[in-house]
Amino acid sequence: MVLTEKELFERDAKRDIGEELLASIREVKAGRYGSVHKVQLTEAAEARGKTGLSQPKFAELLGVSVRTLQEWEQGRRTPSGAARSLLHIAALRPDVFRDVLMA
Known part of the structure; x- marks a missing residue:
C-alpha cells in the first residue's frame, strides 16, 4: 500500500528513530539481524x-x-x-x- 505524504508524516511523527536505531544496533551486535554478505575484493x-x-x-x-x-x-x-x-x-x-x- 502506498502512503500519501501526509500519512507518511503522521506515521513518522509517532516514531522514535533514535530508539529504533539503538535497537537495530543491539540486534546486530547480538547476531540476530539478517544475513552476512561478504564482498570479494579484486x-x-x-x-x-x-x-x-x-x-x-x-x-x-x-x-x-x-x-x-x-x-x-x-x-x-x-x-x-x-x-x-x-x-x-x-x-x-x-x-x-x-x-x-x-x-
Whole structure:
C-alpha cells in the first residue's frame, strides 16, 4: 500500500528513530539481524588497500588513469602485463611498492 505524504508524516511523527536505531544496533551486535554478505575484493582493490594510497595516487604510480583503476577494482576490466605484476608486488609487499615507486 502506498502512503500519501501526509500519512507518511503522521506515521513518522509517532516514531522514535533514535530508539529504533539503538535497537537495530543491539540486534546486530547480538547476531540476530539478517544475513552476512561478504564482498570479494579484486586484486587491484586489495593491493591498493594494503598500500593505503588514494585511487589517484595509486593510479599515478601504476601509470594508468583513475578510471582504469576503478574498472579494475570493480572487476569490469582485468589488468595485464606490467600492471598485473605491479599489483601483485603491491599486494605482497606494499612497503616495497611505496618505497620504490614513491622515491
